[in-house]
Structure formats: C-alpha cells, structure tokens
Amino acid sequence: MFDFQLLKKSKKSRARLGLLKTPHGQIKTPAFITVGTKGTVKSLTPQDLDAIGTQMVFINTYHIVLSPGVDVIEKAGGIHTFSGIDTPIITDSGGFQVFSLARNSKVGTKHKNELNSEEQPPHFVAITDDGVEFRSPRDGEMFYFTPEFSIDAQRRIGADFAVAFDECLYYGADYKKTEKSLRRTHDWAQRSLQVHKVQSQKSIKQEMYGVIQGGLYEDLRRESVKFISSFPFFGLAIGGVSVGETKKEMRDQIGWVMDELGDDPRPRHLLGIGEFDDVMDAVVMGIDTMDCVIPTRHARMGRFYVVQSPESYGEVDILKQVYKKDFAPIDEICECYTCHHFTRAYLHHLFKQRELLAYRLATIHNLFFMEQLFENIRESI
Amino acid sequence: MFDFQLLKKSKKSRARLGLLKTPHGQIKTPAFITVGTKGTVKSLTPQDLDAIGTQMVFINTYHIVLSPGVDVIEKAGGIHTFSGIDTPIITDSGGFQVFSLARNSKVGTKHKNELNSEEQPPHFVAITDDGVEFRSPRDGEMFYFTPEFSIDAQRRIGADFAVAFDECLYYGADYKKTEKSLRRTHDWAQRSLQVHKVQSQKSIKQEMYGVIQGGLYEDLRRESVKFISSFPFFGLAIGGVSVGETKKEMRDQIGWVMDELGDDPRPRHLLGIGEFDDVMDAVVMGIDTMDCVIPTRHARMGRFYVVQSPESYGEVDILKQVYKKDFAPIDEICECYTCHHFTRAYLHHLFKQRELLAYRLATIHNLFFMEQLFENIRESI
Numbered sequence: 001m002f003d004f005q006l007l008k009k010s011k012k013s014r015a016r017l018g019l020l021k022t023p024h025g026q027i028k029t030p031a032f033i034t035v036g037t038k039g040t041v042k043s044l045t046p047q048d049l050d051a052i053g054t055q056m057v058f059i060n061t062y063h064i065v066l067s068p069g070v071d072v073i074e075k076a077g078g079i080h081t082f083s084g085i086d087t088p089i090i091t092d093s094g095g096f097q098v099f100s101l102a103r104n105s106k107v108g109t110k111h112k113n114e115l116n117s118e119e120q121p122p123h124f125v126a127i128t129d130d131g132v133e134f135r136s137p138r139d140g141e142m143f144y145f146t147p148e149f150s151i152d153a154q155r156r157i158g159a160d161f162a163v164a165f166d167e168c169l170y171y172g173a174d175y176k177k178t179e180k181s182l183r184r185t186h187d188w189a190q191r192s193l194q195v196h197k198v199q200s201q202k203s204i205k206q207e208m209y210g211v212i213q214g215g216l217y218e219d220l221r222r223e224s225v226k227f228i229s230s231f232p233f234f235g236l237a238i239g240g241v242s243v244g245e246t247k248k249e250m251r252d253q254i255g256w257v258m259d260e261l262g263d264d265p266r267p268r269h270l271l272g273i274g275e276f277d278d279v280m281d282a283v284v285m286g287i288d289t290m291d292c293v294i295p296t297r298h299a300r301m302g303r304f305y306v307v308q309s310p311e312s313y314g315e316v317d318i319l320k321q322v323y324k325k326d327f328a329p330i331d332e333i334c335e336c337y338t339c340h341h342f343t344r345a346y347l348h349h350l351f352k353q354r355e356l357l358a359y360r361l362a363t364i365h366n367l368f369f370m371e372q373l374f375e376n377i378r379e380s381i
Numbered sequence: 382m383f384d385f386q387l388l389k390k391s392k393k394s395r396a397r398l399g400l401l402k403t404p405h406g407q408i409k410t411p412a413f414i415t416v417g418t419k420g421t422v423k424s425l426t427p428q429d430l431d432a433i434g435t436q437m438v439f440i441n442t443y444h445i446v447l448s449p450g451v452d453v454i455e456k457a458g459g460i461h462t463f464s465g466i467d468t469p470i471i472t473d474s475g476g477f478q479v480f481s482l483a484r485n486s487k488v489g490t491k492h493k494n495e496l497n498s499e500e501q502p503p504h505f506v507a508i509t510d511d512g513v514e515f516r517s518p519r520d521g522e523m524f525y526f527t528p529e530f531s532i533d534a535q536r537r538i539g540a541d542f543a544v545a546f547d548e549c550l551y552y553g554a555d556y557k558k559t560e561k562s563l564r565r566t567h568d569w570a571q572r573s574l575q576v577h578k579v580q581s582q583k584s585i586k587q588e589m590y591g592v593i594q595g596g597l598y599e600d601l602r603r604e605s606v607k608f609i610s611s612f613p614f615f616g617l618a619i620g621g622v623s624v625g626e627t628k629k630e631m632r633d634q635i636g637w638v639m640d641e642l643g644d645d646p647r648p649r650h651l652l653g654i655g656e657f658d659d660v661m662d663a664v665v666m667g668i669d670t671m672d673c674v675i676p677t678r679h680a681r682m683g684r685f686y687v688v689q690s691p692e693s694y695g696e697v698d699i700l701k702q703v704y705k706k707d708f709a710p711i712d713e714i715c716e717c718y719t720c721h722h723f724t725r726a727y728l729h730h731l732f733k734q735r736e737l738l739a740y741r742l743a744t745i746h747n748l749f750f751m752e753q754l755f756e757n758i759r760e761s762i
C-alpha cells in the first residue's frame with residue numbers, strides 16, 4: 001500500500017526521480033509539499049487543490065492538538081474526512097512549534113507539579129528528557145508533548161505519514177548543547193518508532209519518517225544519519241536546517257546528510273524549505289520532497305511568483321502602484337485559474353482593498369507555480 | 382437586447398413571475414441580487430457564482446469611484462471584464478453611501494472653495510441642490526457627486542443597469558424635510574435621465590432605473606411613484622425603505638408604492654432588503670428583484686441559513702460550542718458545495734481559527750440558499 005520507487009538517478013547530480021505511493025494516491029518526486037497548517041490550505045478548498053495539482057499536504061500536529069483537538073479529528077474519521085482534503089497528507093511531530101515556543105518563552109526543567117504558581121509564566125515551557133510541557137498561548141491549557149503523545153496524536157489524526165518526535169534546537173547552539181540535544185532526539189526517535197510498531201500491529205495505515213538532526217556540526221549530522229537510518233523508518237526527514245542558518249550553512253548540512261545517506265533508497269524529506277534557490281539546490285543534492293509556508297504566506301502578502309528569466313524566479317509585489325492600470329495577467333503563459341481570468345490591475349485592487357478573494361487568487365497562482373516548477377524539475381532529471 | 386416580460390401574475394397576491402433580459406443573460410424574477418460591493422462578491426470567484434447559480438450582481442458606484450477609480454474600470458473594458466463576473470450587473474448611484482457618510486459627518490451647505498481650512502473636518506459633506514461634495518474617509522481626496530457625475534461614472538463602469546442619482550434621507554426626517562428632499566430627488570431623476578438619453582444616442586448598452594423616495598409619508602410616496610413612473614425609465618427602484626424603519630413602516634411604504642404603481646409592467650427593484658420575512662412579503666407585494674448584503678455579511682459572521690420548518694427560515698451560529706463535534710452538514714438536503722463536502726465541526730473549527738476558507742464556505746451556502754429560496758418562490762407563483 002505504501003511504497004517508494006526510485007525511477008531514475010540524474011547523471012549530472014544526486015537528483016533522483018521517484019514515485020511515492022500511499023493509500024490516498026501517488027506523488028511524483030521530487031515534489032513540493034503544500035502546507036495546510038490547521039487542516040486547511042489557507043483560503044483554498046480541496047477542489048482548488050485538485051485544480052492546482054497539489055500532490056501532498058503537510059499539516060501541523062501542534063496546531064491540531066490545540067484546536068480543534070485530536071479527539072474531534074478522530075471522531076470525524078481522520079484528517080482526510082474532516083478537512084475534505086483527498087491528497088496524501090503528512091503530519092509533523094509538533095516538535096518544531098513546541099521548541100519555537102520555548103525559544104520565545106521562559107524555559108525551565110521542572111514539570112508543572114514541581115512548580116509553584118509564581119513560577120508559571122503564560123508560555124512556560126519545561127523541557128526534560130521525557131518530553132516538553134507547555135502552557136498554550138491561546139487559553140492557558142497545559143500540554144505535555146512526548147514521543148508517545150505525539151505519535152499517538154498523529155495516529156489519531158490519521159495522515160498517511162507521521163514524523164518522529166524530535167528536539168528542534170535553536171540556531172547557533174554550541175557543540176555541547178547540540179550533542180546533548182541529539183542524544184535526546186535519537187532516544188525520542190526510538191520511542192516514537194516503538195509506539196508506531198505497536199500501531200502497525202493493529203494495521204493502522206500510516207508510515208513514519210525519522211528525523212535527522214545535528215545542527216551545524218558535521219560529525220553530529222553524520223552520526224545522526226547513521227543512527228536514524230539504522231532504524232526501519234519508512235522515510236527520513238532532515239530537521240533543523242531552516243532555523244535561521246545562512247544559505248551556506250544550510251547547504252553544508254544537507255550535503256553532509258546526503259553524502260552519509262549515499263544510496264539509501266528511502267524517501268528523503270527536507271523540513272521547512274521552500275525558497276527558489278534552496279529548492280533547486282535541495283533537489284540537486286538528492287532531496288525527494290520538501291514543505292514550506294513561503295509560497296502560501298507570500299501569496300497572502302501579494303507577492304506573486306514569476307519567471308524572471310530561464311531558471312531565475314522572482315516575485316511581483318502586486319501592491320505596487322505601477323500595477324494599478326496593468327491589464328496583463330501576472331504571467332501570460334501561466335495556466336492557473338488566476339492568470340487565466342484576472343489582470344494585475346484587478347489583483348492590485350483586491351489587495352489594496354484587502355478583499356478576501358485576493359488571498360485566494362494569489363495562493364492559487366503561487367501553488368500552481370510551485371507544482372509547475374517541480375514538474376519542470378522532474379522533466380529535467 | 383434589454384427586455385422585461387411578465388410571464389404570470391399570482392391569483393393569490395400581487396406576486397409576479399417575469400424574465401429580465403440583458404446582454405449578459407436572463408434573470409428569472411422574482412430574483413435575489415447578490416451584492417459585490419467593490420467589484421467582488423466577498424471571497425468568491427466568478428466560478429463560484431456560476432456554481433451557486435447567482436443571477437445578477439449589485440456593485441456600489443461609490444466604492445468603485447473611490448478605489449480603484451472609474452478610469453481603471455473603463456480602461457479595463459468595463460466592470461465585467463475587470464472583475465471577471467459574467468452575470469448581469471447593476472450599479473447603484475452612489476447616493477446611498479454618500480448620504481450615509483453625511484449622517485455620520487458634519488454636514489454643511491457650502492462647497493469646498495467657500496470654506497476655510499478650519500471648516501473642513503475629515504469627512505465633510507456639503508449637500509446642495511446641485512450635488513454632494515465630500516472628503517473621502519480613506520485618503521482625504523475630495524469628490525463631488527452630482528446626477529451627471531454618477532450617471533457618467535456608471536456608464537464608464539459599464540454595468541447592464543444604472544440607477545438614477547437620488548437623495549437617500551435619514552430615518553425619521555420630518556414631513557417638510559422629506560418633501561424638500563423629494564423635490565431634489567425628482568430633479569436629480571430628470572437630470573440623470575437626461576445624461577442617460579445622450580448616452581443612449583451613442584448606443585451605450587445600458588438601461589436605467591429611476592428611484593422612488595418619499596420617506597414615511599404616504600402622499601409623498603404616491604407622488605414620487607406618479608412622478609418617477611411618468612418618465613421612460615427601464616425599471617423602477619424603491620429607495621429609503623431599508624434605512625432603520627420598523628417592519629410595519631417598511632411594509633406600509635412598499636404597499637403604497639405598489640398600490641400606486643398598479644399594473645405598470647416595468648421591473649421593480651427594492652433597494653437594500655434581504656431578511657427572510659421582508660423578502661417573502663416584498664414578493665407578495667409585487668417586487669421583482671431585491672439586493673442585500675445580509676446573506677453574505679451574516680455568512681462572514683458564521684451565521685448559516687437553514688430551514689427551520691416549512692416556510693420558516695433561520696440561522697445556525699456555527700461558532701457555538703455545540704457544533705464542535707457535530708459531524709452533520711449544515712443542511713442534509715442542501716446541494717451546495719459546502720454542505721456536500723463539509724461538516725458543522727469543520728466549519729466550527731475554521732471559524733474559531735478565523736481561517737480564510739471559513740468565510741468562503743459560508744458565503745457559498747448562504748447565497749445558494751437564497752437562490753434556492755427564490756427558485757421555490759418562483760415555483761409557488
């Protein structure tokens with residue numbers, strides 16, 4: 001039911017062409033995975049996703065746990081039924097958001113029952129080897145994320161793919177901190193897999209990605225690849241690369257991991273990467289799938305993707321006054337719904353007036369652009 | 382090219398069945414006209430409108446004049462081309478918004494060049510027999526709406542139907558004020574028609590509605606009907622009925638107008654009315670079309686239209702906690718996209734999280750509901 005076939009390897013680079021099979025359909029790789037944070041790709045219906053050609057959607061466990069709650073999704077019959085999204089879906093572990101919260105909060109090492117009330121600031125996050133406890137920024141409810149909690153939540157959400165719970169360290173952590181964090185991530189990977197194994201025996205239709213960490217340190221990254229890839233994860237995800245690094249550091253980290261992975265035939269997912277140059281380089285380095293909020297987030301800011309010259313991509317800022325009377329579409333040859341039906345002048349008007357339709361038309365265009373970009377990438381391999 | 386055929390008159394009431402023909406298609410009447418204020422039915426594409434079965438869209442000249450400006454629409458080739466909306470379109474005169482602005486502003490009777498700078502508050506509105514001058518609340522730009530300005534703007538916007546420029550008086554104005562205002566409205570009707578006549582000689586494809594005013598006073602309403610209907614307007618609109626009146630006052634005013642109109646075969650549009658009981662009563666009293674923001678505005682507040690019992694309609698407030706785990710659609714037998722694909726639980730989640738998709742799915746439902754309601758009304762005549 002789940003399968004990943006490597007169809008072709010590039011002769012010029014490490015790029016690879018593949019086919020990822022899931023109960024909800026096949027994904028041609030390399031592929032861009034669209035983010036649908038809270039169980040909706042912002043402003044779009046599943047019908048829009050079909051028209052765009054969206055191959056897979058990435059949903060955030062952290063957000064779903066906080067609202068509407070995993071019990072609601074489970075009772076609905078899973079995230080596909082709940083959201084109406086019928087593409088394959090992957091959920092993350094929640095770790096990224098929980099540790100982002102920690103970076104902006106007072107961080108402690110005590111659990112709730114060890115604290116007196118004065119020690120509990122609104123976003124308190126307590127990190128231990130067991131897991132992460134925090135207070136929801138929304139309503140003050142306490143949550144306790146552990147590998148067991150995350151994998152159980154992901155099973156109940158019911159996406160095609162789950163991701164092991166990992167510690168996503170802040171940028172610039174020193175060697176000692178990173179090494180300690182990596183031990184924790186590796187321990188949590190095993191605990192995650194253990195829960196997953198039990199689930200598999202109950203014929204849950206879900207596969208799991210392990211997460212490779214190791215920060216900016218080559219030996220730790222290589223060690224993480226060796227460790228994580230030694231376990232029977234269906235796929236391998238690379239984490240911590242998107243957290244504020246320079247472009248060179250990002251490429252170094254991906255490079256070490258890819259080098260160490262060698263011919264490992266499993267699908268490789270790069271977490272949180274989606275700028276044009278990063279996407280192109282990631283594919284060349286052997287990444288199969290990647291997710292990112294940038295195409296949809298920029299769309300909602302009025303930044304429309306365009307081809308600037310062959311293999312050079314950029315953005316049109318539709319709010320600029322120059323587009324007020326520009327009656328051409330965003331892109332003459334783009335075949336998306338937006339470019340087929342609307343001019344820059346109309347889109348400028350909608351964005352100026354903050355009309356709801358603006359965000360949707362821009363999102364359709366940018367996501368269609370990404371799917372076309374990856375179609376071209378696949379053809380070039 | 383333009384035509385209105387009366388197909389049938391009810392034997393039980395003054396309700397009438399008709400067919401309104403325009404260059405952009407036919408409208409079966411009685412019909413609900415969807416509001417697309419700024420050249421977009423909030424959150425919906427023209428494709429959505431097709432799927433809903435929207436028959437006609439009502440666009441506000443005031444908003445278009447302020448932004449993006451009539452020159453932009455004209456240069457685009459008219460509002461149909463600009464917005465992509467391919468149903469018949471009607472624009473109003475701008476009077477309603479301008480006089481709403483006056484109600485919330487310091488109102489004077491001097492023109493800009495008669496004022497010193499201290500006399501110019503941000504929203505200053507000067508009303509004279511010639512027209513209305515005001516400062517845009519958006520950017521301070523001065524505008525001067527006259528019958529000539531409004532009709533010229535409406536021609537350049539290029540909807541199928543334009544509406545004569547009228548004074549829309551505030552609720553509760555006394556007899557003397559109403560009488561004076563009515564004289565002005567009648568004068569402006571003639572001036573509007575004069576501009577329209579010149580345009581018609583240039584084979585502009587647009588027809589015009591005259592506006593009947595007269596406030597809460599029976600003799601003034603009847604006088605207005607006699608006066609306005611004596612001119613060769615294509616259709617007749619009833620104004621000033623939606624401005625804060627009680628239900629009884631509203632019905633009285635419509636009643637007097639309908640009584641006085643008698644067998645006049647022209648289409649009758651009721652401006653700004655759209656609550657369920659008002660809609661039903663308006664049809665029974667002989668109204669052919671009516672527009673209102675309520676179905677779309679309530680949609681964006683999470684208030685979904687439902688049938689409560691035969692001929693009794695109400696709303697579901699989807700933000701209520703009781704819908705958190707309600708996995709039924711809004712309406713089991715509704716055939717709209719929203720009810721076919723999504724549960725109350727999902728819609729509750731989207732509204733709670735203020736997800737953009739929420740507003741669209743609710744708008745689709747409420748507009749589909751209105752089209753179905755009018756389909757049923759037509760069948761019952």
